[in-house]
Amino acid sequence: MSLKRNLFYSLIFSMLVLKCFSQSSTPVSVRMKNVGFTFTLNAKGVPQYAVSYSKNNAILPSSLGFKLDQNVSLTENFRLIKVDSVSVDETWKPVWGEVSQIRNHYKQLTVHLAQQGEKPILLDIVFRIFEDGVGFRYEFPAQQNLKSFIVKDEVTEFNMTGDHKTFWIPADFDSNEYKYTSSPLSQINAHKWDLISSGKIEVNIPDQYAVQTPLMMKSANGLYINIHEAALIDYSSMQLHVDRRNFKLTSSLVPDARGNKAYMRSPFKTPWRTIIVSDRATDILSSKMILNLNEPSKIENTSWIKPMKFMGVWWEMQVGRTSWNYTDQMDSLYLKGKYIPNGRHAANTENVKHYIDFAAKNGIEGLLVEGWNKGWEEWTDDKEEKFDFVTPYPDFDVQEISAYAKQNGVKMIMHNETGGGATSYERQMDTAFRFMNKYGYGSLKTGYVSGIIPRGEHHDGQWMVNHYIRSIEKAAQHHVTIDIHEPTRPTGLHRTYPNFLASEAGRGNEWNFFIDGNPPEHETILPFTRLIGGPMDYTPGVFKLRNYAPGAPDRQMHSTLAKQLALYVTMYSPLQMAADIPENYEPHMDAFKFIQDVAVDWDDTKVIAAEPGAYITIARKAKGKDDWFIGAITGEDKRKSTLSLDFLDKNKKYIATIYGDGKDADWKTNPESYEIKSVSVNRNSKLKLLLASGGGTAIHIKPIN
Known part of the structure; x- marks a missing residue:
């Protein structure tokens, strides 16, 4: 007009x-x-x-x-x-x-x-x-x-x-x-x-x-x-x-x-x-x-802001194989002045290089490392000064790791867990961001587990709302993108601050390790609730769905493997994690191909079918390409549906690679059963989808040149 x-x-x-x-x-x-x-x-x-x-x-x-x-x-x-x-x-x-x-x-x-x-x-x-x-x-x-x-x-x-x-x-x-x-x-x-x-x-x-x-x-x-x-x-x-x-x-x-x-x-x-x-x-x-309803971007030059996929030295700690902290004996620090290592610290130079090698080999752009810096032994204590955001543990050689990542084309992602100590983090923020710039960290994940300091303030109160924005603005000044965990739920501020790529602010995939996990309908509700205000760092892509937690043999993901793939499309985020450890991907590299291929930035999105608590089917067109990716998920109930591809371009032929639940797949009894097939399609084609209980289907549609 x-x-x-x-x-x-x-x-x-x-x-x-x-x-x-x-x-x-x-x-x-x-x-x-x-x-x-x-x-x-x-x-x-x-x-x-x-x-x-x-x-x-x-x-x-x-x-x-x-x-x-x-x-x-x-x-x-x-x-x-x-x-x-x-x-x-x-x-x-x-x-x-x-x-x-x-x-x-x-x-x-x-x-x-x-x-x-x-x-x-x-x-x-x-x-x-x-x-x-x-x-x-x-x-x-x-x-x-x-x-x-x-x-x-x-x-x-x-x-x-x-x-x-x-x-x-x-x-x-x-x-x-x-x-x-x-x-x-x-x-x-x-x-x-x-x-x-x-x-x-x-x-x-x-x-x-x-x-x-x-x-x-x-x-x-x-x-x-x-x-x-x-x-x-x-x-x-x-x-x-x-x-x-x-x-x-x-x-x-x-x-x-x-x-x-x-x-x-x-x-x-x-x-x-x-x-x-x-x-x-x-x-x-x-x-x-x-x-x-949000204001336009306050950042004039946004060329440095890039969506990406990443891996993390993270899930192995979540499931209890290794630890964030370097020592289990605090007296060795306070009385003897020297850490006694527990032998389970995950963020060590050799292990981080192993992740870098896998990411580089398989086209994953970034790597997050948690537990690299001093302070994890007391991170949930009710004290103000918990973390030092520039001092690594003795077995983490930040200079060697940064050089190795750069040599292999992998971007390192910084982790700053505050343990709720917001006042301490504000005092150290300038130093922390200069440290990131020095060692080539262009992205940051922050965290606020535990009670907030100043004491008496809340994660969702006015003081912390302003603190989160200060961290976003400080990150922008240093050309760092940011992903915030444990904040207030988002309200569209990523338009005003496009370096604010994602946040948690909800019950993520990691909860499938804790207590009784996330029920199968959880991911069909989140897009209607938590994601309404902005992207979520949900951490999909877990492939070992049972027997992944030492000491908890009955614990399992409330999902099939194919659904874990479909979440990359239905749970929107420009920052998507391949959350599992390299060893759990290696037996399923044919399925991992979808994680390698799926885009994180889009030109178009079609919400094809949806009902909160029941099912979601979404198609997205990759930024600057003619490739389409489709994710279909269901809750507890099995689902049959017919998917029309009438959103494809006229007079073009495509190959659709379909990553679906196996015929015997079920999130409870056989979650890792999947089938992969390729078929020729065009805009007149219709695909019949069969989703298992707690299951899903992921599809990559690529034009035939």
């Missing part, structure tokens, strides 16, 4: 909005295709909004407002000052992503309010109505009657139309790594699960009826509704309190050590509250609304 034409429609839209508000009791309504939006002030001056999809209500009239310090309540008694509106239709290109370009098309309504009284407080609410949902945020203009202030509560409501089927995890202030529960809203109980985070349940999950976002729901009449937030900066993350009787959700911000939710000064803009809605589950996964 031309700029002149766009401005014309914006003018017409503004005139209609102002006409609606000529009578204060008359609500204003805006529609973008199937999505309808209404704003009004009720008789008590309470700002309210509602959202519909087609002919169905999605969000019933819901109130907006705040409770501040000094007993200031910004919840009612507002009057309308004026309304501004604009229509935007533009296209932008991400540095990396699921598609090569993104359309940003919305109608924006800014409602300027003033609370009546002796000292009126000004509050603006900005609504953006998209074709797939609504985003809104609060803006506090610069004003005499409100300068520095504290948010005690944000009173944002989402009134649902019924007892929806809901996919949820507890609202833990310090962990997102819970199994998902599928239940009606009326049966939500955040104390159902044992506490995962370090601390006490009454401190970390004080609200028994609160859940984490992104929250995925399905109504009885077939609407899919997702609630989350976008552009979380300088604010506490939003969780949701559930009124189980009335099906009303209310924002619940993570507090700090004093119980306050956020410290602000006008002018100030909160993060966006997001509602994605459709009658098709595939539309939820295709939505780019959260990205569109």
Whole structure:
């Protein structure tokens, strides 16, 4: 749409909005295709909004407002000052992503309010109505009657139309790594699960009826509704309190050590509250609304930012074969001044070279090494100074390893685990990044296992939200990409900071070693929940699915081998790990070929079929190539489906290499059974897929020249 034409429609839209508000009791309504939006002030001056999809209500009239310090309540008694509106239709290109370009098309309504009284407080609410949902945020203009202030509560409501089927995890202030529960809203109980985070349940999950976002729901009449937030900066993350009787959700911000939710000064803009809605589950996964609500890249030169696949000296420690720490006898350090090695330390020069050799031979670009630096003996202790981020253990020759990796064309990935000691990490951050630059580390994985220091702060609170952003900005200054583990869940900030490649913030593949693992439906829920806000470092590609843990012979992955391959497509990330150890890949190098070939950056994505908790099928076109990759996964139930290839180019022939479950495959009894076959296909072809219980299919479609 031309700029002149766009401005014309914006003018017409503004005139209609102002006409609606000529009578204060008359609500204003805006529609973008199937999505309808209404704003009004009720008789008590309470700002309210509602959202519909087609002919169905999605969000019933819901109130907006705040409770501040000094007993200031910004919840009612507002009057309308004026309304501004604009229509935007533009296209932008991400540095990396699921598609090569993104359309940003919305109608924006800014409602300027003033609370009546002796000292009126000004509050603006900005609504953006998209074709797939609504985003809104609060803006506090610069004003005499409100300068520095504290948010005690944000009173944002989402009134649902019924007892929806809901996919949820507890609202833990310090962990997102819970199994998902599928239940009606009326049966939500955040104390159902044992506490995962370090601390006490009454401190970390004080609200028994609160859940984490992104929250995925399905109504009885077939609407899919997702609630989350976008552009979380300088604010506490939003969780949701559930009124189980009335099906009303209310924002619940993570507090700090004093119980306050956020410290602000006008002018100030909160993060966006997001509602994605459709009658098709595939539309939820295709939505780019959260990205569109974030600001464009702050990094001008992004040529150094490269997605990649990597391996790690990591899984062998997870399963207990080796250790992160160098010694098991701390007295040898504190009393004798010399480490006594335990003989199980994984991050040693010889072992790291072994991984480099395998990565170089098989075209894997990067290698992460955990446990290389001093401090792992005390990493979960409640002390501030745990790690030294530039001093390796005696058996890790950083100079020799860096030279060997460079010689073999492998990029080393730095690991900075903080053990929750954020203050210590901030003091050492400059030194740590200079160290990375010196030894050629262009990528970084950080971690925040254990309780946060400053004590009393939480992983998802305002202080830590700002800390994560400081680490991202510091990494960008040194041309380092970053992957953050144990942070708050992402909110689309990788548009603003494209060096922020991925994060964990969820129950990853590693949990298949811990306790009872991840149920087979877990990976069919995550794209509708955790991944809505950004890529996840899920660490797929484990090939030894049983008997991998010494001392735990009954433990196994809740997945087939073919599903582990399909996850590279269905679990989107520009940073994908081949998570297993080299020895476990060597018997299956025919299947490993898919990991070698699969792309990590894309020109196009087609969400072909999806149902949360049941199945997902996604096709993606590799960046700058004509190759397509398809991933299809299922939960506990076996699945038969017919896959149409009508997204392929006309008049082209292709070879499809299909990595599927074997006829006798089953995640419980025969998870490593798979079959590989190649067939000629074109856009008129249809492939019949048979997925085992907990299984999947991965497909590489390559044009015939």
